[in-house]
Amino acid sequence: MNAIFLWIIIPVLAAGLTLLINRQQHIVIIGGIVSAILALTAAFIPVDLALRFGPFSYKITSSLQILGRSLTLGQEDQTGLGIIYGLLAFWFFGSGVAQVSRRLVPFGLVITSLLVASFAVDPFLYAALLIEMAVLLSIPLLVPFGKPVSRGVIRFLIYQTLAMPFILFAGWLLPGVEASPGDLALAIQSTIMLSLGFAFLFSVFPLYSWIPMLSEDNHPYIVSFILWILPTIAMLFVLGFLDRYSWLRNSETIPQALRIAGLIMVVTGGIWAAFQNHLGRMLGYAAIVETGFYLLALSLLPETGVEIAFRLTIPRALTMAIWALSLSVLQSKAGSLNLLHLKGIARSYPVATIGLTLAQLSAAGFPLTAGFPFRLVLLEKLSTQSLTTIFWILIGIFGLLAGAIRTMTNLSTTTENIPWQLNEDIYQTVLIGVGILTLFALGLFPQIVHPFFRYLPVAFEHLGH
Amino acid sequence: MIIPLTTSLIFLTALTLLILQWIRPEFRYTWLVAAGGILLAWITTIIWQFHTPVIFELPSWKPAAMFPESPRFVIDAFSWPYAISLTTLALSVILTSATLEDYPNPLSWAGTLALIGFGLLAVLADNPLTLVMVWAAIDLVELVTQLRTVTGTQASRQVIFAFVSRMAGIGVLIWASLLSLANGSPLDFRSTPPQITIYLIIAAGLRLGVFPLHLPYPSESAIRRGFGTTLRLVSAASSMMLLSRIPPVSTNSPAIPYLMVLTALAAVYGGWMWFRSSNDLNGRPFWIIALAALSVASALQGNPAGSVSWGIALILVGGALFLSSIQERWLTRLLLAGAWGLSALPFSPTASGWSSHLTDYWWLSPFFVATQALLLSGYIRNVLYPFGNKIESQPIWARNIYPAGIVILVSIHILLGLWGWEGAQEPGNLIAGPLAFVSGLLIYRFGSRLRMIRNLHTTRPKGPTTSWSDTPYNFFQWMYHQACRLSLVFSNVLEGDGGILWALLFLAFFFSRMYLGTP
Numbered sequence: 015m016n017a018i019f020l021w022i023i024i025p026v027l028a029a030g031l032t033l034l035i036n037r038q039q040h041i042v043i044i045g046g047i048v049s050a051i052l053a054l055t056a057a058f059i060p061v062d063l064a065l066r067f068g069p070f071s072y073k074i075t076s077s078l079q080i081l082g083r084s085l086t087l088g089q090e091d092q093t094g095l096g097i098i099y100g101l102l103a104f105w106f107f108g109s110g111v112a113q114v115s116r117r118l119v120p121f122g123l124v125i126t127s128l129l130v131a132s133f134a135v136d137p138f139l140y141a142a143l144l145i146e147m148a149v150l151l152s153i154p155l156l157v158p159f160g161k162p163v164s165r166g167v168i169r170f171l172i173y174q175t176l177a178m179p180f181i182l183f184a185g186w187l188l189p190g191v192e193a194s195p196g197d198l199a200l201a202i203q204s205t206i207m208l209s210l211g212f213a214f215l216f217s218v219f220p221l222y223s224w225i226p227m228l229s230e231d232n233h234p235y236i237v238s239f240i241l242w243i244l245p246t247i248a249m250l251f252v253l254g255f256l257d258r259y260s261w262l263r264n265s266e267t268i269p270q271a272l273r274i275a276g277l278i279m280v281v282t283g284g285i286w287a288a289f290q291n292h293l294g295r296m297l298g299y300a301a302i303v304e305t306g307f308y309l310l311a312l313s314l315l316p317e318t319g320v321e322i323a324f325r326l327t328i329p330r331a332l333t334m335a336i337w338a339l340s341l342s343v344l345q346s347k348a349g350s351l352n353l354l355h356l357k358g359i360a361r362s363y364p365v366a367t368i369g370l371t372l373a374q375l376s377a378a379g380f381p382l383t384a385g386f387p388f389r390l391v392l393l394e395k396l397s398t399q400s401l402t403t404i405f406w407i408l409i410g411i412f413g414l415l416a417g418a419i420r421t422m423t424n425l426s427t428t429t430e431n432i433p434w435q436l437n438e439d440i441y442q443t444v445l446i447g448v449g450i451l452t453l454f455a456l457g458l459f460p461q462i463v464h465p466f467f468r469y470l471p472v473a474f475e476h477l478g479h
Numbered sequence: 480m481i482i483p484l485t486t487s488l489i490f491l492t493a494l495t496l497l498i499l500q501w502i503r504p505e506f507r508y509t510w511l512v513a514a515g516g517i518l519l520a521w522i523t524t525i526i527w528q529f530h531t532p533v534i535f536e537l538p539s540w541k542p543a544a545m546f547p548e549s550p551r552f553v554i555d556a557f558s559w560p561y562a563i564s565l566t567t568l569a570l571s572v573i574l575t576s577a578t579l580e581d582y583p584n585p586l587s588w589a590g591t592l593a594l595i596g597f598g599l600l601a602v603l604a605d606n607p608l609t610l611v612m613v614w615a616a617i618d619l620v621e622l623v624t625q626l627r628t629v630t631g632t633q634a635s636r637q638v639i640f641a642f643v644s645r646m647a648g649i650g651v652l653i654w655a656s657l658l659s660l661a662n663g664s665p666l667d668f669r670s671t672p673p674q675i676t677i678y679l680i681i682a683a684g685l686r687l688g689v690f691p692l693h694l695p696y697p698s699e700s701a702i703r704r705g706f707g708t709t710l711r712l713v714s715a716a717s718s719m720m721l722l723s724r725i726p727p728v729s730t731n732s733p734a735i736p737y738l739m740v741l742t743a744l745a746a747v748y749g750g751w752m753w754f755r756s757s758n759d760l761n762g763r764p765f766w767i768i769a770l771a772a773l774s775v776a777s778a779l780q781g782n783p784a785g786s787v788s789w790g791i792a793l794i795l796v797g798g799a800l801f802l803s804s805i806q807e808r809w810l811t812r813l814l815l816a817g818a819w820g821l822s823a824l825p826f827s828p829t830a831s832g833w834s835s836h837l838t839d840y841w842w843l844s845p846f847f848v849a850t851q852a853l854l855l856s857g858y859i860r861n862v863l864y865p866f867g868n869k870i871e872s873q874p875i876w877a878r879n880i881y882p883a884g885i886v887i888l889v890s891i892h893i894l895l896g897l898w899g900w901e902g903a904q905e906p907g908n909l910i911a912g913p914l915a916f917v918s919g920l921l922i923y924r925f926g927s928r929l930r931m932i933r934n935l936h937t938t939r940p941k942g943p944t945t946s947w948s949d950t951p952y953n954f955f956q957w958m959y960h961q962a963c964r965l966s967l968v969f970s971n972v973l974e975g976d977g978g979i980l981w982a983l984l985f986l987a988f989f990f991s992r993m994y995l996g997t998p
Contacts, residue, residue: 169978169979172979206990209990210986210990213986219985220973220981220982220985220986221982221986223970223973223974223978223982226970226974227974285962285966286966286970288959288962288966289962289963289966289967318544318545321542321545322545360626368623380615380646381611381612381614381615381649382612382615382616382619386612387540387546388545390608390653391545391546393653393657394657394660397657397658397660397661398660398661401657401658401661404654404657404661408650408654412650415646416959419639419642419643422622422626422639422642423635423636423639426626426635427631427632427635427636428630428631429630429631429632430630431630434627457612458550458612459538459540460540460541460546461538461539461540461541464541464542
């Protein structure tokens with residue numbers, strides 16, 4: 015067995031299979047189980063190590079040549095693979111409740127395998143092309159066949175596509191900088207190119223205007239999936255760059271730029287979230303804040319940045335999935351995600367309301383929820399460097415909390431004495447309930463995700479130690 | 480293992496009640512299950528006193544390099560009085576519930592026990608990490624409970640505002656721990672840096688409604704005696720516990736005089752409104768504010784034992800009064816004896832409340848004396864006010880059980896004045912305490928002769944509704960609307976047709992600043 019076949023080609027084949035199936039439940043089961051198996055394989059079966067089963071010997075090889083290019087997934091990539099496929103399984107199981115599995119499972123599998131290929135490919139710069147292909151495939155995922163394309167989708171495509179030429183230019187310049195480190199002009203040019211590329215890819219302020227637009231016009235669950243997978247892969251991509259080029263790693267400007275960009279995202283995203291009347295847009299701004307936290311974590315390189323950034327991925331995915339799942343349930347009932355249309359809905363959809371509220375609180379890093387422990391670690395590490403940064407971060411967090419509080423007020427306020435009743439079906443109740451318990455479990459015992467990060471120290475040769 | 484034993488007993492009893500209610504709603508012995516569970520927990524809490532200090536740590540958070548602290552609990556001289564007060568309150572709630580109209584109410588008992596469990600964990604918290612997590616749990620329980628029971632926009636907003644004020648307290652505590660870390664030492668309750676203590680007091684004050692003065696407890700329409708009393712008192716105790724963690728003579732912030740003035744105002748306001756309130760339940764939020772303010776004042780003066788003494792008076796004396804729903808002459812006399820606990824006379828549990836280490840604020844003492852006098856006077860008036868059913872109208876078993884619930888609260892409080900912690904057997908301040916006690920009696924005796932108070936007694940306020948104390952909230956609401964308009968303008972610009980150009984312009988500016996140093 016080959017690692018590329020296992021974690022890139024099998025998902026594509028599974029995607030093809032799900033396109034042939036009619037029943038939504040079967041699609042969910044196939045997508046979920048395939049992803050879960052891939053995650054477990056990544057977590058427990060080491061690559062390039064012979065395993066003996068009685069008389070049989072078995073080994074997953076790491077490399078494959080395709081069209082003259084080399085694709086490699088080694089032990090160092092297994093942490094990322096385990097997390098991505100594990101969380102993908104969670105997303106797929108929820109897609110049945112959100113009624114989007116027909117689109118999400120096949121496209122999600124292909125997009126994920128393309129993004130996995132992006133950190134497996136050598137030469138490294140081909141990753142930009144693979145990411146662009148994933149972005150292009152996101153369009154049919156976002157827009158059902160025959161439906162008009164919204165402005166948010168077009169802007170998403172423009173901004174994400176603009177990232178590619180900048181990254182390719184930067185890649186073209188970088189070997190020159192490595193060869194002549196004294197050439198300051200070349201270093202500045204390549205850094206600007208790279209920064210612009212990543213600014214578009216990460217949707218740094220003010221390039222994130224597509225996120226709330228996309229969240230307002232499209233299905234929350236699908237948007238949420240895209241807002242999870244793209245920044246997560248972008249983060250791995252950035253780490254790859256930093257790990258590869260020593261002058262980038264040792265630059266004093268890069269951490270500073272990452273910190274400023276992250277801080278602006280946290281503050282502006284948080285403040286805007288506080289004023290949104292549309293819960294989908296609020297989700298979009300929360301995703302912006304989360305990406306801001308990734309950048310803030312990366313700004314701590316080379317110390318604990320990688321550790322914290324990786325550990326933020328799991329709460330982020332869980333929070334966004336539960337938020338989007340709850341929104342899907344509420345949208346199917348109310349037809350709109352505007353707060354005014356959802357007034358008092360907590361009494362008829364209590365589980366979805368609790369799920370939504372807790373996800374919002376978790377996004378804000380409220381104690382006891384999944385978002386708290388690693389957010390606290392990040393704040394603690396940053397506090398030793400700058401209390402002003404902490405102050406502004408707290409402003410952003412306060413904005414998210416204000417958004418959560420507005421949601422609570424509107425969803426629970428009613429002028430009539432409507433009795434409380436459970437209108438969610440059993441599948442919705444169980445899935446959101448499990449999500450809520452997981453949010454609490456991670457908030458109380460963050461050490462439960464610790465085993466998933468055992469390969470992290472080898473994931474990046476120069477970072478992550 | 481003694482801490483998990485007690486808390487498990489409480490949580491398991493609550494869980495059993497829930498399961499019984501779910502699978503066998505007709506089960507007849509739910510009260511016995513509740514009473515048995517909490518009685519065992521109460522006994523184990525008394526045993527704690529013989530084993531102090533005890534530390535219990537949850538499984539360590541990993542990786543250890545990231546989490547130097549994990550959730551940890553401790554039984555010591557200051558946490559034990561709160562712990563025994565809370566378990567006694569729980570026992571009393573279950574015992575007195577026998578005479579309530581909604582008896583049997585296993586869901587309410589389960590809620591009460593769960594809250595007491597969280598309250599216990601809060602008062603035992605040994606580091607800020609543990610405390611913020613337990614605070615969050617209590618706040619969420621309170622939020623869900625309140626939102627389930629209130630209707631109408633105004634009431635919902637009150638609940639949400641209450642939640643916000645408590646979250647602000649959590650925020651200040653987190654800020655304090657980050658500040659401490661920035662100064663080179665992780666925040667620990669055992670060695671709090673002097674410059675950080677002021678933030679701890681502000682955090683507690685915010686949650687209690689003392690800074691700035693506001694009512695963190697929305698109107699008391701739906702949940703009244705049993706569960707409502709537990710909710711209010713547990714929430715207050717969990718916040719006041721932080722005040723007991725402030726080391727003596729470690730508060731040296733220039734903000735202290737201002738905070739002392741604010742505290743004095745809050746104390747007098749709370750005391751006055753308590754004295755004016757139409758009945759004990761309507762006055763409950765003011766009882767909490769007034770006693771919380773006295774506790775904060777003790778902490779500000781470097782007197783943690785005094786802070787604890789006001790805290791346990793809030794729970795035990797308040798609990799006895801708020802749980803009383805039956806008229807009986809000897810019980811009324813017993814409740815009057817409970818006034819001893821509030822008197823600050825020598826060897827009473829609140830005597831240490833006046834033993835402040837710092838005497839810089841003697842000029843504020845009249846305000847605090849007046850507060851205590853008003854609290855005492857209001858307490859006596861509420862005890863003697865005719866209310867509720869006669870005990871003869873209750874079934875025989877309830878007639879025997881109910882008084883035990885009141886007796887246990889009063890007697891534990893009197894005992895705490897004599898034994899078991901650092902504030903016991905204190906002579907206290909021989910001027911302020913007796914002065915407050917005598918003033919309280921005089922106000923009760925002659926207060927009704929004053930025209931102003933007489934009018935108030937006939938037209939009593941309906942309870943805590945919107946008032947000037949909501950002004951900070953109204954101001955924030957106004958600020959919010961203005962900021963909302965501004966944000967809308969910005970997002971319209973970025974999302975409009977020229978949004979891409981604006982974005983590129985900003986990027987050009989940002990990169991030129993970043994890498995070239997000039998725009």
